[in-house]
Amino acid sequence: MGEKDHEQSSSFAESGERLDQRGWNEQQYLEQYDVSAFERPSVTADMLIFTILDEQQDNYRKLPEKSLHLMMVQRGEHPYLGWWALPGGFVGMKESLDEAAARELRTETGLDGIYMEQLYTWGAVDRDPRTRVISTAYMALADSTSQQIQAGDDAQDARWFKLGYRVLQEKKVHMEGGCRLDRDVQVELTHQDIRLTGTVRVTRTYHGTLIGEQWQVLSSEGIAFDHVQMIAYGLERLRSKIEYTDIAFNLMPPLFTLSALQQVYEIVLGKELLAPAFRRKMAPRVIATNEYTKDAGHRPSQLYRYRPEWEV
Numbered sequence: 001m002g003e004k005d006h007e008q009s010s011s012f013a014e015s016g017e018r019l020d021q022r023g024w025n026e027q028q029y030l031e032q033y034d035v036s037a038f039e040r041p042s043v044t045a046d047m048l049i050f051t052i053l054d055e056q057q058d059n060y061r062k063l064p065e066k067s068l069h070l071m072m073v074q075r076g077e078h079p080y081l082g083w084w085a086l087p088g089g090f091v092g093m094k095e096s097l098d099e100a101a102a103r104e105l106r107t108e109t110g111l112d113g114i115y116m117e118q119l120y121t122w123g124a125v126d127r128d129p130r131t132r133v134i135s136t137a138y139m140a141l142a143d144s145t146s147q148q149i150q151a152g153d154d155a156q157d158a159r160w161f162k163l164g165y166r167v168l169q170e171k172k173v174h175m176e177g178g179c180r181l182d183r184d185v186q187v188e189l190t191h192q193d194i195r196l197t198g199t200v201r202v203t204r205t206y207h208g209t210l211i212g213e214q215w216q217v218l219s220s221e222g223i224a225f226d227h228v229q230m231i232a233y234g235l236e237r238l239r240s241k242i243e244y245t246d247i248a249f250n251l252m253p254p255l256f257t258l259s260a261l262q263q264v265y266e267i268v269l270g271k272e273l274l275a276p277a278f279r280r281k282m283a284p285r286v287i288a289t290n291e292y293t294k295d296a297g298h299r300p301s302q303l304y305r306y307r308p309e310w311e312v
Contacts, residue, residue, distance in 0.1 A: 041134050042128075042131055042132065042133045043090065043091040043097075043133070043136070044088055044089060044133055044134070044135045045088050045089065045091055045097055045101040045104055045135070045136050045138060046135050046137050046227065047071075047086055047087045047088055047105055047137075047140050048070060048086060048119070048137060048139050048140065048230060048231060048234035049071040049087065049109065049140040049142055050070055050140070050141050050163075050234075050238060051068075052066050052067070052068060052069070052144060052251050052252075052267065053066065053069045053144050053160060054066055066260075066263050066267055067162050067163075068162070068163045069160040069162055069163060070160070070163045070189065071086075071109060071142075071158060071160055071161070072087075072158070072159060072161050072189060073087050073157065073158045074157040079128075079129050079224075080224035080225065083223065084194075084196055084222055084223060086230060086231070087104060087108040087109050087158070088135070089104040089107075089108070097136050098116075101118075101138045109158050110158075111140070114140050114250070115142075115247070116140040117138065117139055118136060119137040119139050119230075120136075120137050120230075121135070122135045122136075122137065122229075123135075124226065127226045128225060137230045137234065139234050139237060139238060141247065142250075143250070143252060143253050144160070145253045159191050159194075161189035161190060161194075161196065162189070162191065163188075163231070164186075164190070165185060165187055165188075165235055165270070166185065166186050167183060167184070167186075168185060168199065169183070169184050170182070170183045170184075177207050177208075178208065179206050180204070181203070181204045181206070182201060182202075183201070183202045183204075184202075184218065185199070185200050185202065185232055186198070186199050187200065187231050189231075194222075195222075196221060196222035196223050197219075197220075197221045197222070197223075198217065198219055198220040198223050198228030198229075198231075199217075199220075199228075200215060200216065200228055201216045202214075202215055203215075215233060216229070217229050238268060239270070242265065242268050243269075246306070246309075248265060248268065249306040251268075252264065255289060255304070256303065256304060256305075257293060257301040257302070257303060258278075258279055258282065258286070258301075258302075259301065261286070261304070262278050262282075265278065286306060287306075287307045287311075288302055288304055289304060
């Protein structure tokens, strides 16, 4: 720090209250501040709650197939009455975003104490027909064996929907100094005879490196607001994070087999993994127990538990 900078820093420390051009200190400024001077948009917190569920099957000797599910709630009031949406709601003036997300999670689904992280903020001007609403999306992961869901607040029903995701088409557009990659993806949510679908276009612009990304809803059948793009974004984030973090263990029960753990990774990533390589990768992250599975019709398999970082 130079001599002039040191003198300026000292003057700030020694001057005490600083006055603006009107001669007001900060307290006087805050007392007269007009909150109506600027329009204030509403803010919501919406949750993408993922879990892994067993598929129903007739052959009890075969290990159950698993699939990725997402929680949706059926709206009990306008707008989008009867449509399905992500659990969420408006943020109160005296609560943080995280507090609002946890509160809405409890009141709309009955879930509490599960892993949750902030994902992205969506702010398209016309994303909500009621008024200007900005939404911060959260991703939560739940072990379905120990969590029960229930509908509450303005939700008629809350259910786990099987999540399907596929790329419909990709198109590369060359531009001066770079290119633009357009990718259309389809989201499909199914629960018994209920089928919800939507298509999202993800546009990534490159000038040497990635310099921009845009998400656009092309169609939505039964999925309220712009939640279909939140779902597509959330799944991509989950797939990315599962590669370099231990986030997947939030989808597992306390004790699990290595085969079940590998199946969860394959479901989320959408691809098969080589068992020997997967087990080598997981070796530092799990601890073998003295317990074994007791499922009828199957050979007993050793059960493992997650090894947290502080135990390494």
